[in-house]
Amino acid sequence: MKHKGVGLALPLALWLGAFLVLPVAFVAVYSLLKRGAYGEVIWTLSLHNYARAMDALYLGIFAKSLMLAALTTGVCMIIGLPLAYTIATATKTWRSLLLAVLMVPFLTNFVVRVYAIRVILGVEGPINRALIASGLLTEPLMMTDSLFAVAVGMVTNYLPFMTLPIYVVLEAFDFSLLEAAADLGARGWTILFKVILPLSRQGLVSGATLVFIPVLGEYMIPDLLGGARTMLLGNLMTEQFLKARDWPFGAALAMILILAMLGSFAVQRALAGKGATLAKA
Amino acid sequence: MRKRDEKPRPAPHIAAKIITVGAFSLLLIPLLAVVIYSFFAPVSAAGGLVWRPSLMWYERLFQDQLLGQTLILSLQVAAMTSVLATLLGVTGAMALERAQFPGRRFLASLTVVPLVMPELVMGLASVIWFAFLGVRLGVHTIVMAHVTFALSYVVITVRARLADFDTSLEEAAADLGATPGQVFRTVTLPLIAPAIVAGAMMAFTLSFDDFLISFFTAGAGSDTLPMRLYSMIRFGLNREIYALSSLLIFVTAIGMGVSYKLRVGRKI
Numbered sequence: 001m002k003h004k005g006v007g008l009a010l011p012l013a014l015w016l017g018a019f020l021v022l023p024v025a026f027v028a029v030y031s032l033l034k035r036g037a038y039g040e041v042i043w044t045l046s047l048h049n050y051a052r053a054m055d056a057l058y059l060g061i062f063a064k065s066l067m068l069a070a071l072t073t074g075v076c077m078i079i080g081l082p083l084a085y086t087i088a089t090a091t092k093t094w095r096s097l098l099l100a101v102l103m104v105p106f107l108t109n110f111v112v113r114v115y116a117i118r119v120i121l122g123v124e125g126p127i128n129r130a131l132i133a134s135g136l137l138t139e140p141l142m143m144t145d146s147l148f149a150v151a152v153g154m155v156t157n158y159l160p161f162m163t164l165p166i167y168v169v170l171e172a173f174d175f176s177l178l179e180a181a182a183d184l185g186a187r188g189w190t191i192l193f194k195v196i197l198p199l200s201r202q203g204l205v206s207g208a209t210l211v212f213i214p215v216l217g218e219y220m221i222p223d224l225l226g227g228a229r230t231m232l233l234g235n236l237m238t239e240q241f242l243k244a245r246d247w248p249f250g251a252a253l254a255m256i257l258i259l260a261m262l263g264s265f266a267v268q269r270a271l272a273g274k275g276a277t278l279a280k281a
Numbered sequence: 282m283r284k285r286d287e288k289p290r291p292a293p294h295i296a297a298k299i300i301t302v303g304a305f306s307l308l309l310i311p312l313l314a315v316v317i318y319s320f321f322a323p324v325s326a327a328g329g330l331v332w333r334p335s336l337m338w339y340e341r342l343f344q345d346q347l348l349g350q351t352l353i354l355s356l357q358v359a360a361m362t363s364v365l366a367t368l369l370g371v372t373g374a375m376a377l378e379r380a381q382f383p384g385r386r387f388l389a390s391l392t393v394v395p396l397v398m399p400e401l402v403m404g405l406a407s408v409i410w411f412a413f414l415g416v417r418l419g420v421h422t423i424v425m426a427h428v429t430f431a432l433s434y435v436v437i438t439v440r441a442r443l444a445d446f447d448t449s450l451e452e453a454a455a456d457l458g459a460t461p462g463q464v465f466r467t468v469t470l471p472l473i474a475p476a477i478v479a480g481a482m483m484a485f486t487l488s489f490d491d492f493l494i495s496f497f498t499a500g501a502g503s504d505t506l507p508m509r510l511y512s513m514i515r516f517g518l519n520r521e522i523y524a525l526s527s528l529l530i531f532v533t534a535i536g537m538g539v540s541y542k543l544r545v546g547r548k549i
Contacts, residue, residue, distance in 0.1 A: 217399030
């Protein structure tokens with residue numbers, strides 16, 4: 001019985017080795033190589049791509065991408081917590097209906113969803129039409145091709161990823177704790193900060209990881225909503241592969257993103273661990 | 282699922298309700314707007330262009346042969362991905378859940394990596410790897426890259442089901458003289474079949490929907506439907522996009538309706 005499963009595990013292990021482990025290992029290798037004059041790769045090892053990434057131009061792009069990811073995560077938390085709370089406290093019928101609607105974005109094509117936001121914010125879009133028809137504006141507002149549009153796109157797209165983990169926690173939440181807190185004289189904000197927030201910490205933390213990292217590596221939302229002037233990490237990386245043909249530099253940027261991902265997992269583990277002990281105490 | 286009687290839960294604060302309405306509007310209104318816009322077309326009138334109800338964009342859409350080709354390619358890629366990911370995922374899940382072998386935990390955590398790795402990194406890692414090996418990009422490379430992320434979902438779904446059911450059923454069958462093959466076919470397979478179907482469907486959908494990984498691994502001349510949609514948006518103000526997007530939204534809505542009906546049916 002002991003080694004019976006090795007044969008069964010082999011196809012999966014070989015596949016992941018060939019199409020996951022080796023490719024990612026080669027990103028690491030390529031990040032140390034150099035770009036030749038014609039976009040080919042020169043096999044000399046150096047850290048020069050990483051040194052180049054420390055240029056003020058690229059540091060600015062990293063900073064902007066990190067800030068946008070943090071902003072998106074924060075806004076998703078502020079919307080996601082009350083949203084998850086409302087769903088968790090709804091009647092059973094409403095709960096399953098609301099959850100189904102929350103899943104719609106998961107099931108609609110991503111390109112379509114991003115495009116739909118571009119339509120809404122567009123010059124011919126319903127917001128501009130309504131504002132002009134009501135006489136508040138004479139000229140349409142240019143809302144697409146901006147960092148604002150990118151942020152709207154990010155929040156809309158990633159909100160379910162924040163809401164669902166919080167919902168999972170609140171679904172099992174002991175709501176009599178709220179009565180207890182109220183009986184002990186706690187009011188609105190105190191209940192929110194002393195009872196609801198600490199106890200939904202696990203959900204908030206896993207939601208934050210599900211939002212922060214993908215937003216940091218997002219390509220299509222900045223590309224379709226940000227216009228040519230909005231350069232973020234995802235576009236910068238893609239551009240190295242498609243336009244600049246500087247694969248080693250693109251690989252170095254990917255390694256930086258992987259490191260950021262590992263860092264955020266470490267933070268998540270630390271925070272979730274603390275939350276667990278708090279909840280037990 | 283919930284069996285215990287529920288105490289009525291406290292009603293949320295009015296602010297929470299307002300935020301909820303706002304959030305759902307944010308999720309749904311853009312999609313609704315696209316659908317509405319798809320049924321209007323400009324007609325010249327006295328005061329310039331006037332928008333009238335029309336099926337013009339749909340007519341154009343159905344005349345677009347390139348689009349038909351990309352749709353067929355997307356369906357082929359999704360079908361191949363689904364079959365391969367299911368085969369690899371089910372055997373892998375069986376091994377991870379039922380067998381003991383060195384490196385089992387490592388393999389288990391490796392299967393989760395594609396879920397957390399940014400798609401962009403997966404895409405460019407694949408393209409670097411294929412270039413290094415000298416593999417020409419095309420439909421086959423899209424499928425290889427898609428299988429890699431889709432099989433994670435199959436493994437997770439099937440493992441959850443395997444962990445859920447009573448292993449004594451398998452043991453009883455073995456005690457009664459069934460060979461391991463017979464145990465699998467007559468006991469395990471029927472019990473995990475729903476999870477296999479769910480995993481296969483998920484793999485199909487994820488592959489059909491994927492843009493970014495295809496974008497990197499497709500090479501010239503093998504555009505999938507999302508890639509075609511993307512280039513239509515990126516390079517033209519073509520309003521067929523409204524119609525195409527709406528069709529994709531309808532497919533989703535119908536799919537959701539059907540799966541909701543199926544689930545309700547199973548409960549009764």
